[in-house]
Amino acid sequence: MSDRSQLISTGEPFQFDKERDAEFERLVKRYPTRESMILPALWLTQEQEGWISQEAIAYIADRIGTFASKVYEAATFYTMYNLHPMGKHHICVCRTLSCWLRGKQEIIDYMRDELGLTPGKKTEDGKFSLEEVECLGHCGTAPVVQVDGEFHENMDVEKFKSLLATLK
Amino acid sequence: MADKIKLFVNGEEVEVESGKNLVDAVSAVGIEIPHLCYHPALGADGNCRMCLVGLEEGGPPLVPACKTPAQEGMKVLLDAEHIRKIQHDVMEFELINHPIDCPVCDQAGECKLQDYYMGYDRKDSRMTVPQVTKSKKLDFGGGVVHDQERCIVCGRCVRFLRQITKTGELGIINRTDTARVNIFPGRPIDNRYGLNVVDLCPVGAMTSSDFRFKQRVWFLKKVPSVCHGCAKGCSITIDHNREKYQDDIIYRFRPRLNQQVNGYFMCNDGRLSYRRENEGRLTQFRLGKNERDMLDVITGCNKEIAHSRKTVVLVSPDLSLEQMVSVKALAEKLGATLSGFSDGYIKTGDGDDYLISDDKAANRKGLEILGIDSSRKSFEEAMADAELLINFNNDLSLSYDESGIRSLLGDTRTIACSTHDDELTGQAHFALAISSYSEYAGTVINCDNVLQHFTKAVTKNNELPDVCAIAAELGSPLQNAGQAYAELQRAIGALSEYQPADIPAEGLNLNDSEAANVTA
Numbered sequence: 001m002s003d004r005s006q007l008i009s010t011g012e013p014f015q016f017d018k019e020r021d022a023e024f025e026r027l028v029k030r031y032p033t034r035e036s037m038i039l040p041a042l043w044l045t046q047e048q049e050g051w052i053s054q055e056a057i058a059y060i061a062d063r064i065g066t067f068a069s070k071v072y073e074a075a076t077f078y079t080m081y082n083l084h085p086m087g088k089h090h091i092c093v094c095r096t097l098s099c100w101l102r103g104k105q106e107i108i109d110y111m112r113d114e115l116g117l118t119p120g121k122k123t124e125d126g127k128f129s130l131e132e133v134e135c136l137g138h139c140g141t142a143p144v145v146q147v148d149g150e151f152h153e154n155m156d157v158e159k160f161k162s163l164l165a166t167l168k
Numbered sequence: 169m170a171d172k173i174k175l176f177v178n179g180e181e182v183e184v185e186s187g188k189n190l191v192d193a194v195s196a197v198g199i200e201i202p203h204l205c206y207h208p209a210l211g212a213d214g215n216c217r218m219c220l221v222g223l224e225e226g227g228p229p230l231v232p233a234c235k236t237p238a239q240e241g242m243k244v245l246l247d248a249e250h251i252r253k254i255q256h257d258v259m260e261f262e263l264i265n266h267p268i269d270c271p272v273c274d275q276a277g278e279c280k281l282q283d284y285y286m287g288y289d290r291k292d293s294r295m296t297v298p299q300v301t302k303s304k305k306l307d308f309g310g311g312v313v314h315d316q317e318r319c320i321v322c323g324r325c326v327r328f329l330r331q332i333t334k335t336g337e338l339g340i341i342n343r344t345d346t347a348r349v350n351i352f353p354g355r356p357i358d359n360r361y362g363l364n365v366v367d368l369c370p371v372g373a374m375t376s377s378d379f380r381f382k383q384r385v386w387f388l389k390k391v392p393s394v395c396h397g398c399a400k401g402c403s404i405t406i407d408h409n410r411e412k413y414q415d416d417i418i419y420r421f422r423p424r425l426n427q428q429v430n431g432y433f434m435c436n437d438g439r440l441s442y443r444r445e446n447e448g449r450l451t452q453f454r455l456g457k458n459e460r461d462m463l464d465v466i467t468g469c470n471k472e473i474a475h476s477r478k479t480v481v482l483v484s485p486d487l488s489l490e491q492m493v494s495v496k497a498l499a500e501k502l503g504a505t506l507s508g509f510s511d512g513y514i515k516t517g518d519g520d521d522y523l524i525s526d527d528k529a530a531n532r533k534g535l536e537i538l539g540i541d542s543s544r545k546s547f548e549e550a551m552a553d554a555e556l557l558i559n560f561n562n563d564l565s566l567s568y569d570e571s572g573i574r575s576l577l578g579d580t581r582t583i584a585c586s587t588h589d590d591e592l593t594g595q596a597h598f599a600l601a602i603s604s605y606s607e608y609a610g611t612v613i614n615c616d617n618v619l620q621h622f623t624k625a626v627t628k629n630n631e632l633p634d635v636c637a638i639a640a641e642l643g644s645p646l647q648n649a650g651q652a653y654a655e656l657q658r659a660i661g662a663l664s665e666y667q668p669a670d671i672p673a674e675g676l677n678l679n680d681s682e683a684a685n686v687t688a
């Protein structure tokens with residue numbers, strides 16, 4: 001997992017749109033404490049904007065009434081939360097033990113050499129973005145790559161090349 | 169006293185207090201279970217795994233001692249091959265990304281990681297890959313500078329700010345080997361207890377911008393004392409040192425554990441009040457504006473006192489009980505009016521319900537117990553026709569503005585015995601430098617009626633007399649603090665069986681003893 005602590009500031013105040021606002025209020029009633037809303041509120045933000053900005057984290061913390069540091073913790077812990085604008089296709093490569101032992105690094109190196117793409121970044125044309133993530137739960141078929149939420153198992157560089165070719 | 173239970177450590181029977189976890193229970197009988205994330209004030213977190221111990225019968229074979237209550241008959245295994253391996257492995261794990269900063273690290277010498285490396289590891293590094301690098305110098309605000317590389321992510325600082333101050337400025341960001349402690353951008357540490365995270369940090373990751381790179385800790389002389397920053401009187405340790413060819417100065421105050429007063433912590437204001445012991449001090453004896461020998465000035469004072477038809481003696485509520493007793497005896501001898509007026513020391517609304525008191529005087533209870541009148545009315549009435557004011561370090565500028573002081577003093581002659589040089593000592597007809605609380609031994613009573621004794625910490629190159637000595641020179645029948653203490657024992661019954669050195673480190677709670685009633 002790359003360092004995700006550098007949040008991006010939009011310089012604009014963030015707030016939920018009408019629909020998410022209503023959804024937040026609907027969900028908050030479900031939980032015994034408001035802090036339970038940290039993860040759902042981050043999802044709502046990502047749904048709305050595609051990614052989560054520094055302003056959005058501050059907004060969520062204030063809206064829930066918790067410490068901004070707690071929301072910051074959760075947002076940086078889970079790699080499923082995007083902390084910067086994504087490319088058209090978002091690629092996640094698992095870096096946990098099985099995938100590492102079974103050659104995830106070759107796939108990462110391939111992207112670095114061929115596309116100039118490193119974890120936490122996106123390509124200049126905005127087509128691809130890459131994140132190295134912790135265990136995706138498919139250790140038996142490692143290494144595993146997730147493209148736009150879809151799993152591709154038993155990957156190697158050749159398979160990955162042909163996978164990329166199918167992405168427009 | 170809590171109930172005692174018996175359990176076995178490495179097969180040997182020990183008797184410990186019940187209701188404690190294993191770390192605290194057996195440490196009380198001198199057996200150390202190494203631990204990094206656990207702190208008694210913050211509770212068990214169980215994240216560092218350094219305190220894993222074996223249980224010989226019943227329960228899981230390995231348990232974190234910080235999360236395991238001590239129980240009757242428990243058979244705890246510490247001195248065993250597999251436990252030593254765990255301790256070694258945890259240390260190796262903590263040290264993978266820990267930089268070898270010890271030669272430039274403030275924590276070196278009081279670092280848990282150093283101690284435990286020597287105690288439980290002592291192996292060379294097996295790492296062949298580059299270490300993870302992080303930020304070396306992050307300003308967290310509130311005087312805290314953070315080194316992320318030294319951090320072992322025990323979370324003590326995070327828990328302190330969430331549980332104790334409830335301000336939650338810090339969080340653990342990221343996960344795995346990129347995990348680090350950080351503030352949320354734009355929300356720095358902003359509370360009056362923030363510097364405690366520097367003490368809490370078991371390694372050198374949290375540093376105080378005030379103390380950073382000033383001294384190696386093994387050069388510091390550490391003396392237990394009592395903070396004079398406010399009426400709470402937190403127990404502290406004064407860390408001071410005399411550099412070659414320099415004067416002895418204080419480098420920092422640290423809180424000293426005292427469950428009766430401050431627990432493990434102290435406020436930032438108190439912690440930084442050591443600066444006032446070093447700076448702005450009056451070190452001269454003056455007749456008017458001219459520096460003279462102490463004896464010349466004393467002689468001048470005594471002449472002045474002899475001529476005065478009405479003398480007012482004013483004491484500071486910061487003085488020790490011994491000093492107050494000496495000054496009280498002086499006032500009685502001179503037939504002078506004694507006052508402890510010091511309303512200006514009270515900053516209404518500044519305190520909180522934790523450790524900071526509104527009252528910035530260290531020993532106001534002492535004034536009360538000794539029956540020294542502190543009302544504004546009687547002080548001002550006495551001053552109206554006074555010819556001479558002898559002021560023992562009472563900072564009138566806190567109680568009056570400039571014109572207020574002018575009209576109060578009028579053409580009253582003044583003898584100012586003062587620790588600090590300010591406008592009032594500058595205007596005094598006689599100015600006498602006196603030692604401050606880090607330079608004498610004394611006894612004070614805090615706002616909760618806890619009496620604490622502190623010893624002399626600092627010896628200056630030019631030692632200044634303390635208030636007891638000056639009072640004696642001016643005619644007090646009590647010659648020194650020792651005689652004053654004997655007098656004090658008559659006034660405070662609870663003290664009758666204690667010599668100063670015997671007063672417990674955590675102080676005497678006078679609420680507990682009926683003898684606290686004034687008998688003088």
